[in-house]
Amino acid sequence: MPDHAPQPVDRQLPTDEARDLLSLVRDIVQREIAPRAAEEEEAGRFPREVFTLLSESGLLGLPYAAEFGGGDQPYEVYLQVLEELAAARLTVGLGVSVHSLSCHALAGYGTKEQQTEHLADMLGGGLLGAYCLSEPASGSDAASLRTKAVREGDDWVITGTKAWITHGGVADFYTVLARTGGEGAKGVTAFLVPGDADGLNAAVPEKKMGMKGSPTAQINFDGVRVPGSRRIGEEGQGFAIALSALDSGRLGIAACAIGVAQAALDEAVSYATERRQFGRPIADFQGLRFMLADMATQIEAGRALYLAAARLRDAGRPFSKQAAMAKLLCTDAAMKVTTDAVQVLGGYGYTADFPVERFMREAKVLQIVEGTNQIQRMVIARHLAGPDSR
Known part of the structure; x- marks a missing residue:
C-alpha cells in the first residue's frame, strides 16, 4: 500500500526564507517522494531523478556558502529539511546527508582554486x-x-x-x-x-x-x-578532516532518525484512532494511549537535542559532545518508536501492507552508521572524563 505523505510538524524556523524553503520541501515530498516510497523501496530502486530534482531546487547544498552554489542556510534549518525528507523516505533523507558529508572536506579544507573549480557542481550541478x-x-x-x-x-x-x-x-x-x-x-x-x-x-x-x-x-x-x-x-591532515565531517554528519543521522520515528508515530496514531475493538477506537485504551504518549515524548526530546547541537554549530561553538549525544539519543529513540509502532498495529504492523515494518528495519541501520552507538558513548564519556588511560 502506498505511503501517506508525512504529517506536517509545527516547526520554529528563524526566517521567512527558511519557511519558504520548508514549504518547497513539503511540496516535493508530497508530489515526488512519499507516493512511491514503499513500492520503490520494495523493488530496491534508487531514485536518482529525485536527487536531480533536489539539486535543481537548491536542496543538495543547503549548509554551504552561496558563493559556491550552496544555500547559505544554518544547520538548524538544514537538519529540519533532512527530517522532512527522511520521514517520507529514508533513502532520500540519508542520501542528502551523505552527499553533504562528502562535500564537507572540500568546502572546509580545500583551496580557493579547488572550491572554485569543483564546489558549484557538487552543491548544485546535479552531481551526487x-x-x-x-x-x-x-x-x-x-x-x-x-x-x-x-x-x-x-x-x-x-x-x-x-x-x-x-x-x-x-x-x-x-x-x-x-x-x-x-x-x-x-x-x-x-x-x-x-x-x-x-x-x-x-x-x-x-x-x-x-x-x-x-x-x-x-x-x-x-x-x-x-x-x-x-x-x-x-x-x-585527512583524519582530522574526517572527524570534523563526522561531527556534522552525526547530526544529519540524528535528524533522519527523528524523521523516521515521526513517520512511524503518525502511522500509529492514524491506525489507533481508526481501528475499533470492543466497540470503540483502540486509541481509547489506556495501554495504547500511554504508548503513543511515550513515543511522542521521545521524538520531541530527540528533536530538541539535535536542534540544540545545531545551534551550537551555527554559533561556531564546540558541539562534538552534543552531536554524539544527539546521534545516540535520536537513533535509539527511532528504534524504540518504530518497534512500538509495529506493536500498535498488531498483526498488520508485521505485514508489508503498512509502512511501519519498513520503518523498523530502517531505524536499525541508524544505530550503526556514522559511528555505532557504542562509539557515541565512548565519545561522550571522553568529553566527560577524559580519554581512557589504558
Whole structure:
C-alpha cells in the first residue's frame, strides 16, 4: 500500500526564507517522494531523478556558502529539511546527508582554486557524492585504514578497498581517505576522486534488511590515479578532516532518525484512532494511549537535542559532545518508536501492507552508521572524563 505523505510538524524556523524553503520541501515530498516510497523501496530502486530534482531546487547544498552554489542556510534549518525528507523516505533523507558529508572536506579544507573549480557542481550541478572512510577491516577503528595513496610525479595513485559506501557505484565523486604516511591517524590524507576514474570499480551492492533503494557497496581502487590538485588539505591532515565531517554528519543521522520515528508515530496514531475493538477506537485504551504518549515524548526530546547541537554549530561553538549525544539519543529513540509502532498495529504492523515494518528495519541501520552507538558513548564519556588511560 502506498505511503501517506508525512504529517506536517509545527516547526520554529528563524526566517521567512527558511519557511519558504520548508514549504518547497513539503511540496516535493508530497508530489515526488512519499507516493512511491514503499513500492520503490520494495523493488530496491534508487531514485536518482529525485536527487536531480533536489539539486535543481537548491536542496543538495543547503549548509554551504552561496558563493559556491550552496544555500547559505544554518544547520538548524538544514537538519529540519533532512527530517522532512527522511520521514517520507529514508533513502532520500540519508542520501542528502551523505552527499553533504562528502562535500564537507572540500568546502572546509580545500583551496580557493579547488572550491572554485569543483564546489558549484557538487552543491548544485546535479552531481551526487559518496564518502569513503570505512574499510572491510577498519570500521569503528577508522585510523587503522589500509587503503594507500602513493605519490608518482605530480599525481597520487590510490590502491585499496573501501566498504559500506552509501551511493557506491552511482556517485559522481568520492571523498576518499587514504594512507600516505606511517601508521595511525597522522598518516591519512583526503582526496577528491571522480566517479568515472580508471581503476575505480564498485562491487555488487550489499543485500540489506532495510534501505533497499539506497545502494551500499564496496569500492575498489585498483591503481586509481588522481592529480595532486585533488588532494584536499595537507598531507596527514585527512583524519582530522574526517572527524570534523563526522561531527556534522552525526547530526544529519540524528535528524533522519527523528524523521523516521515521526513517520512511524503518525502511522500509529492514524491506525489507533481508526481501528475499533470492543466497540470503540483502540486509541481509547489506556495501554495504547500511554504508548503513543511515550513515543511522542521521545521524538520531541530527540528533536530538541539535535536542534540544540545545531545551534551550537551555527554559533561556531564546540558541539562534538552534543552531536554524539544527539546521534545516540535520536537513533535509539527511532528504534524504540518504530518497534512500538509495529506493536500498535498488531498483526498488520508485521505485514508489508503498512509502512511501519519498513520503518523498523530502517531505524536499525541508524544505530550503526556514522559511528555505532557504542562509539557515541565512548565519545561522550571522553568529553566527560577524559580519554581512557589504558
